[in-house]
Amino acid sequence: MEEPNRCGWCLSSDLYKKYHDEEWGVPVYDDQKLFEFLILETFQAGLSWITILKKRENFRLAFDDFDYLKVAQYSEDKILELMQDAGIIRNQLKIRAAVSNAVAFMKVQDEFRTFSQYIWKFTGGKPIDNKRQSLKEVAATSPLSDEISKDLKKRGFKFVGSTVIYAHMQATGMVNDHVENCWRKSGQ
Numbered sequence: 001m002e003e004p005n006r007c008g009w010c011l012s013s014d015l016y017k018k019y020h021d022e023e024w025g026v027p028v029y030d031d032q033k034l035f036e037f038l039i040l041e042t043f044q045a046g047l048s049w050i051t052i053l054k055k056r057e058n059f060r061l062a063f064d065d066f067d068y069l070k071v072a073q074y075s076e077d078k079i080l081e082l083m084q085d086a087g088i089i090r091n092q093l094k095i096r097a098a099v100s101n102a103v104a105f106m107k108v109q110d111e112f113r114t115f116s117q118y119i120w121k122f123t124g125g126k127p128i129d130n131k132r133q134s135l136k137e138v139a140a141t142s143p144l145s146d147e148i149s150k151d152l153k154k155r156g157f158k159f160v161g162s163t164v165i166y167a168h169m170q171a172t173g174m175v176n177d178h179v180e181n182c183w184r185k186s187g188q
Helices: 014-022 031-044 049-062 076-083 092-112 115-123 143-154 162-171 183-187
Strands: none
Touching (some): 014 049, 031 092, 031 115, 031 162, 092 115, 115 143, 143 162
């Protein structure tokens, strides 16, 4: 069977292809899933996404399936335990940021009812279709990711620079950066 046309960034592994085909760019409105992507993106900062994908199940186990209510309550002992967990990225600043980001996440929920309503307000509640002809046209940031990053930082979030936020926007379908000849572009 012939392989479908895909965005070139995902062709190096079956794990990447599966992620591309099933998740990347699919709009996410569920708060727990948005929190999962936000945490994974913050851990990805400075690393390749494939590293995070390979450790994703370990992250789910270590971070209570990304239950932000639980993560927000992590004690110092739990943080120290996570720093010893070889299954995840053992960066103390990122681990501590996950906990403080869970707290900030819930504050946003208090203000906007859901994190989804807050984050999607930046795009008017629907994906932005960037109509990319090639991967060369896909930037690492945008004026909108700059704006969201600035607003999140003002709200107490950490490790949410514009590059991290743009990757989050791509992952959660806030922007559609599938190239025009990709089967996911037409198959969405």
